Every structure is written in structure tokens, then in C-alpha cells.
Amino acid sequence: MKRNIIFFLIIISFLVGSCKREPKDNQFPQKPIKIIVYTGPGGLIDNTARKFAQIASKYTDAVFVVENKPGAGGIRAMKRVLQMPADGYTLFACTKSNISKIVASKGAIDTDDFTWLAMMMADPECVITNRKAKINSWEDIVADAKKKNGKQIWVGPATGGLDHVMAMKTWDKFGFKANWIPFKSGGKAKGVLLGGMGVAYVGNPRDILGNKNLKIAAVSSPHRLERFPDAPTFAELGAKDFDHEIMWRGFAIKKGVPEHILKWYDDLFRKVNDDPEWRSFWEKGGIEVVYKGPQEFSTIIKQDIREFSIYLQRLGTLGIKHQPFLKYFAVLAIFILLFVRIFLNRTSYREFAGGITIPLSFIFLIIIFYLVSLNFPEGTKVGPAVVPRLWMFVLIPLNLYLLVQALRKKTDKDSEKGNTKIVFTFIALLVFYLVALVFIGYFISTFIFIFVSMLILGYRKYVSMVIISAIWIIFSYFVFYKLLQVPLPVGSLIELLM
Incomplete structure (x- = not known):
């Protein structure tokens, strides 16, 4: 129981x-x-x-x-x-x-x-001007832009961001062109606007709070904002269906x-x-x-x-047109270099194989960088791609000259095994560099590439080699990445660790 x-x-x-x-x-x-x-x-x-x-x-x-x-x-x-x-x-x-x-x-x-x-x-998007500047109303901006025919300067955060796209929409809506100059942050862009650079900044109404010298020239809103009653809407200024850019x-x-x-x-x-x-x-x-x-x-x-x-x-920031071809070309270049090397070993050019293959490798590498530069933003006439392309057009004639000299057998002969090892080592390094760009990014992979290239070519002053490699990385960071806003690859592994 x-x-x-x-x-x-x-x-x-x-x-x-x-x-x-x-x-x-x-x-x-x-x-x-x-x-x-x-x-x-x-x-x-x-x-x-x-x-x-x-x-x-x-x-x-x-x-x-x-x-x-x-x-x-x-x-x-x-x-x-x-x-x-x-x-x-x-x-x-x-x-x-x-x-x-x-x-x-x-x-x-x-x-x-x-x-x-x-x-x-x-948060409505708006165009902000310097109240003390001669050009500070929307009517002034439009008149000045049409007069300058694309040379008017607008400032804001990074190329391709929301504010840049808003600026492009605005230019399209009102039928004029202008130049977008990007800065690291909205605060820095507002600072240069107040300093007299450019005529307009794209942002939000709160951006003018605390600074009496900033003025909203136009705001994307169905009606005037209660907090900013003096700011005209784009509809008032003649733009239809442009009142909800937020x-x-x-x-x-x-x-x-x-x-x-x-x-x-x-x-x-x-x-x-x-x-x-x-x-x-x-x-x-x-x-x-x-x-x-x-x-x-x-x-x-x-x-x-x-x-x-x-x-x-x-x-041009999506790179849809050029990205697939870039991968195929890189693979094709490696196969061509291997084929050329094998072919030269069976001809009278065997003793000049290094002198032929090395400049040819540089030419292929330069072409690859040119294809990469096609994906760089083109928001200004002197855009991020200008400097790297300038280097390319200088280096290609130089390497063509070295290639022709080798084909005419006017360069030093290769040692029996030395240059063969150099050529294949350099091809392997090129393959490593292209793969490393994807995983560890431009800065680390380029430093390694420059340093190891000097090793392959026989340099042994290690301190100088580190300094030379570092100087190029520092130059690339401040000139290409910071100043010209070149979108250098960070690398998938580095992004995971950040």
C-alpha cells in the first residue's frame, strides 16, 4: 500500500x-x-x-x-x-x-x-554649407556648379558611402556635376568646409548643432523640420520625389x-x-x-x-567587370612563364633564360596591378588609380627594354644553375604574393614580397632591406590608402583578427 x-x-x-x-x-x-x-x-x-x-x-x-x-x-x-x-x-x-x-x-x-x-x-539627409562663405544657399550652389561644370567641390566621409551616394543623387536630380573629396570622418570633412575648402557637406541636421557657422542649405523631408524651420526642403527647391532620403x-x-x-x-x-x-x-x-x-x-x-x-x-567600386578576368589572367601568366622557361632551356637562349623570364614576370605583374586599379574609385579627375598607373607606365618600358636586350643576347649570361633557381623562385614568390593579398592583405604581403625579392636578387644588407620595404609600406599607407583613398585589400584573415 x-x-x-x-x-x-x-x-x-x-x-x-x-x-x-x-x-x-x-x-x-x-x-x-x-x-x-x-x-x-x-x-x-x-x-x-x-x-x-x-x-x-x-x-x-x-x-x-x-x-x-x-x-x-x-x-x-x-x-x-x-x-x-x-x-x-x-x-x-x-x-x-x-x-x-x-x-x-x-x-x-x-x-x-x-x-x-x-x-x-x-534621420533626413541634408546639404550643409559654411554660413560665412559666399556660396551658402542652395541657389548659389546650383548656379556655381553649372558655372564650374564639374569642378565644384563637395566634402564628406569615404567614397561610396551613404553621404557620397546622396550627393550623386542630388547632382542627378538637379542636373549638374561636382567633385567629391572624401575624408576619414564627417568631423574632418566639416572642419575643412569651415576652413574654406569646398562648398557643401552632406550629412544630417544634427551635424550643425553646436556650430553657428554651419547652415542647412536643403533637407530631404516632406516638410520643414520643427527643430530647423529655416532649412528649405528639396521639394520647395524644385525636386519632386526627393523627400525621403534618410x-x-x-x-x-x-x-x-x-x-x-x-x-x-x-x-x-x-x-x-x-x-x-x-x-x-x-x-x-x-x-x-x-x-x-x-x-x-x-x-x-x-x-x-x-x-x-x-x-x-x-x-567603379564593385569591380564586377574586371574581377573574374583578373583571376584568369593571373593563372594564365604563371603558366606562360613556366612554358617560356621550359622552352628556352631547349634553345640557344638557355644561357639568357633568366634575363628573359624576370622582366617578363614583372610585365605580367604590372598588368595584374593595372587590372586591379580598374576597380579603384573614380570620384575625381585625379583619382586613386592615377599614381599606381603612372608607376606602371614607367616600369613597363623599362622591363620591355631589358627583355629586348636579353632576346638580342646583349645581357650577361646566366650561371649554369643560379638563374634557373632565381627564375623559379621568383615565379613561386609571385604566386605566393597573389594568394597572400587575399588572406593577409596588401601591407603585410607587399612587405614580404619586396624583402624576399631583394633576397632572391642577391642583396644581403638586411637592415637596409627592411628599411626599404618599410618605407614603401609607409608611403603606400599615407599616400594611397589615406590621401587618395585607394581601397587596398586588408585580407580575410586579418579582418577576422581585428
Whole structure:
């Protein structure tokens, strides 16, 4: 009898417990939620993430932790999010600028890898001028641009970013051309505008707060902003259907998160969006507080992808036309060099094989760099591709001269085995360099390439060799990468470590 009673109690306790207890997977959240931000602390999207965490604490006991992962225009942060499990504990604080980087990354990141949870605000794009400059109204800008016929200067952040694309749309809308000069940050671009360089800066209304010398010449909005009543809209200035060019900000999450967690987030985002403190904080800066859920937000993302693809293709930053041919040409060049070397060994040119193959290798390498330069941005007349192409056109005649001299047998003969080893070693180095560019980037692979090339050619002054290699890397960084904004490859392995 006692056994039956005990057994009965066990069964009852099990049934009661199973009825009251929810499955563990449905208890969300059970640990802190991380918000990955693609900029450093203090940026507007960083402020958005931190303000969201503060307001959200009114409606949930969940703990939010902001983690800054700046680098590569958001690619580094997005890769970090995608490395995490699809369990709902890692959010990505995103902006429209990220879509430009995704499109330009040519497949490094795919928007379909994310669920676009919530668009939380729409910050209108605007054209900003220096109030003290002679040209500071929109009418002045248009008249000056048409007079200068493409030589007018606009300033802003990086080539191919949201603000650059907005500038291109504006030029198209009003029928004129101008020159885009990129800077490392919006702050630096505003600084040079105030210093007298250029006539316009593209940004958002909040950019003029705290500086009385900055003026909004035109804003993309259906109506004048309450916070900036003197700023005319593009519609007032004659541009139809140009009143919703915005910088949106919101949140995304890795695709595959369970449905009940997505519903939890949807409920939280709606509560935060309706919160008076949240709305007041952003609206006082001229930002429209909105809420677009996953379906509407995804539609907006697809439209942004289409627009960025069009304008980035015009800029030449996508490299769609030249990239496949570049790979085939590199492989073909290696096979040609091997064939030439084998063929020369069977002819009277055997003793001059090194003198023929080495300049031929340099010519192929120069052609490969020329093909790479076709993918560089062309936002200005003296664009990033000008300097590397200038070097190419100087080096090709020099190597052709060396090749002709070798074919005429007017160069020094190869040693019996020395130059054969040099040629094959150099071909192997060339293969390594082309592969290394993809994985460890331009700076590390080029340093190794220059140093090892000098070793192959017989130099043994190691300190001088390191200095020469380093000088070229430093020169490339400051002139090509920083000054001319040449998109030098970072390398997939380096991006993962950043």
C-alpha cells in the first residue's frame, strides 16, 4: 500500500511539475544580451544602442551590454555577429551605411544572413554649407556648379558611402556635376568646409548643432523640420520625389533565431518606440522616430541594395567587370612563364633564360596591378588609380627594354644553375604574393614580397632591406590608402583578427 501511495505521489508531482514548468528554451532571456556597435564609443549609432539599453530597462529585466567593434565600415562587427549562435543574445546596431559596405564587399557579407528586426528612426539627409562663405544657399550652389561644370567641390566621409551616394543623387536630380573629396570622418570633412575648402557637406541636421557657422542649405523631408524651420526642403527647391532620403538606424540579428524570441524583441521595440523619453531625445535633433518591423524593414533593405548597387557600379567600386578576368589572367601568366622557361632551356637562349623570364614576370605583374586599379574609385579627375598607373607606365618600358636586350643576347649570361633557381623562385614568390593579398592583405604581403625579392636578387644588407620595404609600406599607407583613398585589400584573415 505504501509503495502504491509513494508511486502515486511521484506521478502526481511529475505531472504538476511538467504542467507548470515552461520548456527551458522558451525562457528568454536567461543571460545578458550583447549589442554589437560598428563604431567607437560616442558615435551616433553607439549613442542609439546605449539609449535603447537605458529605455528598454523600463520594460524588461534583461541586461544589455554594448560592445564596440569598429573597423572596415561595419564588416568586422557584422562578421562578429554572424560568428555567434542564433540564440537571440547578440544584436547588431545597424545603419543604412552598413548596406553600402555590404554591397561593396562583393559577397563577404550577405544581407540574407540577418533578420532585420527593427528600424527605429529616420534621420533626413541634408546639404550643409559654411554660413560665412559666399556660396551658402542652395541657389548659389546650383548656379556655381553649372558655372564650374564639374569642378565644384563637395566634402564628406569615404567614397561610396551613404553621404557620397546622396550627393550623386542630388547632382542627378538637379542636373549638374561636382567633385567629391572624401575624408576619414564627417568631423574632418566639416572642419575643412569651415576652413574654406569646398562648398557643401552632406550629412544630417544634427551635424550643425553646436556650430553657428554651419547652415542647412536643403533637407530631404516632406516638410520643414520643427527643430530647423529655416532649412528649405528639396521639394520647395524644385525636386519632386526627393523627400525621403534618410539615414535609418535600427537593429538586426543573425538569421535563425527562434520565433518566440523574435516576438519578444518585437514587443520590446514597440514599447521603446512609444516611450516619451526615447521620442523626445531624438526628435529634438530633427530625427523622425519610427518603427518598422522585420517585414517592412527587409523591404527597405532590398531597395537600398538596388540603389547602392547602381551608384557604386557607377563609381567603379564593385569591380564586377574586371574581377573574374583578373583571376584568369593571373593563372594564365604563371603558366606562360613556366612554358617560356621550359622552352628556352631547349634553345640557344638557355644561357639568357633568366634575363628573359624576370622582366617578363614583372610585365605580367604590372598588368595584374593595372587590372586591379580598374576597380579603384573614380570620384575625381585625379583619382586613386592615377599614381599606381603612372608607376606602371614607367616600369613597363623599362622591363620591355631589358627583355629586348636579353632576346638580342646583349645581357650577361646566366650561371649554369643560379638563374634557373632565381627564375623559379621568383615565379613561386609571385604566386605566393597573389594568394597572400587575399588572406593577409596588401601591407603585410607587399612587405614580404619586396624583402624576399631583394633576397632572391642577391642583396644581403638586411637592415637596409627592411628599411626599404618599410618605407614603401609607409608611403603606400599615407599616400594611397589615406590621401587618395585607394581601397587596398586588408585580407580575410586579418579582418577576422581585428
